[in-house]
Amino acid sequence: MLKGADDVVMEHEDSASRHGEMTSWDINDIQLPQDVRQIDGFQEWPDSYVKHIYSSEDKNAQRHHSSWAMRNTNNHNSRILKKSCLGVVVCGNDCSTLDGRKIYLRPAICDKARQKQQRKCCPNCNGPLRLLSCRGHGGYPVTNFWRHEGQFIFFQSKGAHDHPRPETKLEAEARRSIQKAQTAFSPSCPRLKQIQELESLTGAAPTREALPLLLSKPDIYSLPDNFRGHISKRSQEPVLGSCSRWLPCSRAGEDRGSGEVLAWSRSPALRSNPSPGRPGSGPAAPCTAPSHQQCTHSSTPHTLPMEKDGHGPFRHSTGPLGDGSCEDKSPLAYSGSSLPPLPYPAPQGGPCPMASGAQHHQQLSVPRRGSEGHDGEVGRHVGLNYCNDDMFFNLYPLR
DNA sequence: GTTTGCGGGCGCA
């Protein structure tokens, strides 16, 4: 089941070879192929040593978009845009939400913004945040190269991400918007109370269309093969308690500072096995977040569910014509009929003591495709109730 | 405020 990075490369190469020109070029070549017969669909999560040729009309390609947190890197070559992966921001306490999901935030691209981000706390347990650096390219971050040539945009990725996928840019933006909204709308907001009261009386839930676009796509609950390999290796590591190691939010590591997780292997945050000693551990292995708030900030984390076998539902991103086509779906695509997962309990508690991220996620998340959904047996189709809505409004104030 | 692209500059192999 697990495939190594080499297999991934071979798979991509095989896929690419079917398109002829795909493997015959390198981003540094003086002359890139002009007889491109196959334009790739945009790959939102390119991984491993892949190459793609996009149309110059492709908006995502034009913007050099990637759902990985990629920052611009100066390669002193104005013709080739180089970007390196920033990794993923994880909870330093390796906490899990009530439904066993992990916190995987998108690192801010800007250095200052990223440092500021790391000074914040885990939205789930208020523990410190850690930047899990990407070391998937010979110990260095995975690099992406973009080169515009005529009517095509050539893309090449070097390295295989050795960390989970962060939330997407849209999700991160939405989370920031919600943070602002939460600042604007206090929990005692009369309008909010009015809505809640009305809802409790009528049993009506807010329309999903009116909800912020925060959906974490099923696809992003996946991980590169090499990462799964890491998980397999890490499975023998001692299992540490997650939230028992809760620390006051004093200072998460700076980008290059002490708090940065320098290597995937050093991070306890992303181990495969949920702590067996974790209170209430079970299929969903919830963690009891500290009741006292150390930070005032609040956000909507991107989380990954943990499967019963202890492995996250990480999925290999297949080749250009594989399920990458599904990955092209913007989070917007889910806004109509699905809701974003609400992976952690309401920051301020709320009237429903049983409110849990698990409930919310199971009720609100998009059902995964059969090939990747291994946790579907946990009451997924329960409808919204007042409790959940109440928490929802705490998390997603009206804007 | 943040992202993005660009480019100067430095250190290392």
Next chain:
DNA sequence: TGCGCCCGCAAAC
């Protein structure tokens, strides 16, 4: 020389 990375700047959102 190539690469990684830091830093600052400007434009755009």
